[in-house]
Amino acid sequence: MKFTLNRRQTLLGLGATSALVGFGLPARANTKVNVGVMRLASHAPSFIAFERGYYKEAGLDVELKYFEAAQPMAVAIASGDADFGITAMSGGLISLAEKEAVKVIGGALTEEKGLVGAIILASNKAYEAGLTHPKELAGKTFGITTTGSSFHFMAHKIAQANNISLSDISLRPLQKVGAIVGALSSNQIDSWAIQPSISKKMIAENAAKQIGLVSDYAPDYQVTTVFTSTNNAANEREKTQAFIKAYARAVEDYNKAFVDRTADADEVDAIAKICHKYVESDLPFEQAKNNLVEGSMRINSNLALSLNSVTEQLDWFKAEGMVKGNITPEMLFDTSYVDVI
Structure with a gap:
């Protein structure tokens, strides 16, 4: 447009x-x-x-x-x-x-192709239960700060690219980034997408698993x-x-x-x-x-x-x-x- x-x-x-x-x-x-x-x-x-x-x-x-x-x-x-x-x-x-x-x-x-960008994460529990790729997000919970946030839009782009209805993903508004970190780390939610400075730290600390990249679904975002x-x-x-x-x-x-x-x-x-x-x-x-x-x-x-x-x-x-x-x-x-x- x-x-x-x-x-x-x-x-x-x-x-x-x-x-x-x-x-x-x-x-x-x-x-x-x-x-x-x-x-x-x-x-x-x-x-x-x-x-x-x-x-x-x-x-x-x-x-x-x-x-x-x-x-x-x-x-x-x-x-x-x-x-x-x-x-x-x-x-x-x-x-x-x-x-x-x-x-x-x-x-x-x-987001730029060739750079890592925001990483799509799964909780350890969800990953062990089979959430190893964004195409498996239907029926799972996904953390966002608020309705209408960038996390909400990223969930839309991920769902759209994987032929999933966004209504089939349970979005969990948790208000603050820190609250989402805590919820994912403690297996209270199944998934999230966040910039690499946070996601890589969580992965390194074995608090979550990487299952995809936002740039694969939203290049030039x-x-x-x-x-x-x-x-x-x-x-x-x-x-x-x-x-x-x-x-x-x-x-x-x-x-x-x-x-x-x-x-x-x-x-x-x-x-x-x-x-x-x-x-x-x-x-x-x-x-x-x-x-x-x-x-x-x-x-x-x-x-x-x-x-x-x-x-x-x-x-x-x-x-x-x-x-x-x-x-x-x-x-x-x-x-x-x-x-x-």
């Missing part, structure tokens, strides 16, 4: 690519900004930009605000408790866009997006551009160190040490570093947005009746800040 940019988006978008290179002047010095984050490896650029002073150099005085699921972060953006968020599209986020409260302005984490309030997108362009500039710098550091592996050993260590302060801080550094490197997923350069993927997600939410059918791509996406791919 394609959509036509409105006049404002077209005019502003003409400079999107060049703006990401130079970005003109920084935001007003010490502009206070709250950034919504989760303690996941996929949020590494948030921590890198914070620790390396990229936000400050862009004129932003950033405070990190922590969340445990996508939906509460979307609510915080809409209410003004946070200015920018990086997380998956959820039904709540889309409904807030219909109310003209939030806008998706960029893309972040993405735009897992997370960058979003902000409609007011920021429309009326605080300087601040919004400054945030994207700082975050894009950190994305480049992250991809070079963990994904493309073109950074030298000292740089890899430096990036890993930053992330270790926020992610898997309970583990010894070398173990956490290995998990970060081996469990990395690409984050889109310059926060480019995979428009086909996010539009597919919007269409699915509408088809499932989780959001209103009258919500259009123009209501949800402001494509004037980054390239679309």
Whole structure:
């Protein structure tokens, strides 16, 4: 599905690519900004930009605000408790866009063939009972944070590709990632799909078994997006551009160190040490570093947005009746800040 940019988006978008290179002047010095984050490896650029002073150099005085699921972060953006968020599209986020409260302005984490990506897991008990492939998920339980979360969409893509009706899989909303980890580890649910920094750790600790990869069923899936309030997108362009500039710098550091592996050993260590302060801080550094490197997923350069993927997600939410059918791509996406791919 394609959509036509409105006049404002077209005019502003003409400079999107060049703006990401130079970005003109920084935001007003010490502009206070709250950034919504989760303690996941996929949020590494948030921590890198914070620790390396990229936000400050862009004129932003950033405070990190922590969340445990996508939906509460979307609510915080809409209410003004946070200015920018990086997380998956959820039904709540889309409904807030219909109310003209939030806008998706960029893309972040993405599934890419050739990289491990999110891993489909089975509990040890379910695996021993025969759940060794996603095609056997009918009649099984699958962990999600909330209805309409990225985990819900991944379950849909997995079921669709294996000719299983999603209604034949029992989805278990457990609100928090940590709660799903606990439920799978203790055999209270049968399956789940999660990014490799968590799934590989669970596999290594013999807390779950790998039965597939999400990228086999959802290649080019735009897992997370960058979003902000409609007011920021429309009326605080300087601040919004400054945030994207700082975050894009950190994305480049992250991809070079963990994904493309073109950074030298000292740089890899430096990036890993930053992330270790926020992610898997309970583990010894070398173990956490290995998990970060081996469990990395690409984050889109310059926060480019995979428009086909996010539009597919919007269409699915509408088809499932989780959001209103009258919500259009123009209501949800402001494509004037980054390239679309």
